[in-house]
Amino acid sequence: MQSGNIFVAMEYLPYGALSKYTTSALLEISIKEIAEDTLQGLKVMHKEGFTHRDIKPEVGNLEHLDCANISRISLWFKKDQNLPAGG
Numbered sequence: 001m002q003s004g005n006i007f008v009a010m011e012y013l014p015y016g017a018l019s020k021y022t023t024s025a026l027l028e029i030s031i032k033e034i035a036e037d038t039l040q041g042l043k044v045m046h047k048e049g050f051t052h053r054d055i056k057p058e059v060g061n062l063e064h065l066d067c068a069n070i071s072r073i074s075l076w077f078k079k080d081q082n083l084p085a086g087g
Contacts, residue, residue: 011063011069013061013062013063013069014062014063015061015062015063015064015065016061016062017057017058017060017061017062018034018057018058018060018061018062018068019056019057019058019060021057021062021065022057026065027065029066030065030066033066033067033068034060034062034066034067034068037067037068037069038055038060038068038070041068041069041070042055042070045070052070055070059071
């Protein structure tokens with residue numbers, strides 16, 4: 001944030017939410033890549049002091065069928081941040 005301006009960056013993820021693929025068959029290699037991407041994203045978040053409170057297929061989005069991103073930034077919080085009871 002500079003000079004009182006707020007900037008929002010958005011990314012287009014054409015394959016949408018991971019949850020729509022939980023009832024259909026995915027190739028094992030795609031499942032492996034999605035899991036690795038999700039774990040790598042969590043690793044980076046944790047390294048920077050952030051925690052995601054609600055990891056599930058609905059918060060995973062796919063750029064490709066083998067490339068996942070974590071979403072719902074409203075559910076992230078800084079580990080040292082004081083939160084009211086219930087988050």
